[in-house]
Amino acid sequence: VWAVVAGPGLIQVEKLETMLSRAAQFLRPRVKQVRFLADRGFRGCEWAMLCLKLGWNYTIRITCNTLVTSDRGAQVRIDRLGVRPGHTRYWQQVHLTAERKLCAHLSLTWTRGDERHAPELLAVISNQAACRQRLREYGWRMSIEQSFRDDQSVYRACASGSRSYVPRRDFCRPRRSRGGLQPGINVPQLRFCRFARHYRLGAVGACGRE
Numbered sequence: 468v469w470a471v472v473a474g475p476g477l478i479q480v481e482k483l484e485t486m487l488s489r490a491a492q493f494l495r496p497r498v499k500q501v502r503f504l505a506d507r508g509f510r511g512c513e514w515a516m517l518c519l520k521l522g523w524n525y526t527i528r529i530t531c532n533t534l535v536t537s538d539r540g541a542q543v544r545i546d547r548l549g550v551r552p553g554h555t556r557y558w559q560q561v562h563l564t565a566e567r568k569l570c571a572h573l574s575l576t577w578t579r580g581d582e583r584h585a586p587e588l589l590a591v592i593s594n595q596a597a598c599r600q601r602l603r604e605y606g607w608r609m610s611i612e613q614s615f616r617d618d619q620s621v622y623r624a625c626a627s628g629s630r631s632y633v634p635r636r637d638f639c640r641p642r643r644s645r646g647g648l649q650p651g652i653n654v655p656q657l658r659f660c661r662f663a664r665h666y667r668l669g670a671v672g673a674c675g676r677e
Contacts, residue, residue, distance in 0.1 A: 480513040491521040502526060504608045512569040519594060526593045526604040529563070533590070535573065536562040545590050550575045552586050557597035572597035 472482055496500055503518045503525040510529040518525040531546040538560060551554050555576040563569045570591040580586035593601045 477511060478508050478514075480511065480517050487517065495522075500524065501593065502604065504605065504611065506608065512563055515569055515571060515592065515594065523558055524594055526591060526601055528605060529592055531588045531590050533563060534565050536567055545573070545575065547637060548575065550577070550588065552577045554616070555599070555602070559597055563592065563674050572601070574598070574601045576602055 472478060491501070501523040502504075503514075503523050505514060505525070505527045507528050507530055510533070511529055515525050515527060529545075531544070533545050534542055535545055535548075535558070536542045537558070542565065548556070548558075555574075557575070558573040559630065560570055561573050563571060569592075571594060574591045574593070574597040576585045576589050578584075578589055589602070589605075591601055591605045612669075
């Protein structure tokens with residue numbers, strides 16, 4: 468399943484809802500569970516709502532300036548919740564945005580960083596209980612992203628008329644390999660990955676970058 472989304476940045480759910488609905492229809496009689504993995508390009512609450520509508524679980528990274536409201540009514544930005552570098556914390560049933568658009572479970576941790584990147588706060592929401600497993604699930608997206616870099620090189624070569632690459636036979640159809648949905652300035656592709664009787668749908672940002 469393919470769709471073209473022009474431009475980088477936040478992806479509007481209306482642009483891909485039809486495609487995802489088709490994917491849900493295909494998967495419904497074949498699998499027991501689907502998980503939608505996405506980066507901050509899909510941080511809009513509408514994406515989580517669409518997943519619930521389709522009967523999917525979701526694990527989505529959101530920006531750390533997002534407002535959350537606790538069950539006691541206090542509103543605060545995620546980056547001001549007081550999670551120190553190197554620590555991890557979990558919140559159950561918090562409301563997102565000042566308008567309380569969505570009730571979800573929030574997992575917070577810090578990335579390790581490296582010589583080129585400083586550690587940064589990582590915020591992940593899910594419809595399932597916040598815990599270490601939610602952070603592991605978001606980590607699956609990185610391997611999905613890597614697989615897209617390979618296919619992007621092939622697509623760009625084909626689009627430019629280059630003969631340096633020969634597309635694989637399964638390049639233009641869904642397949643059971645590590646992968647996901649990639650919207651952005653190039654052609655996104657939806658793939659399915661069979662894992663322990665579950666399918667995972669991954670979403671990565673434009674050109675494989677957040």
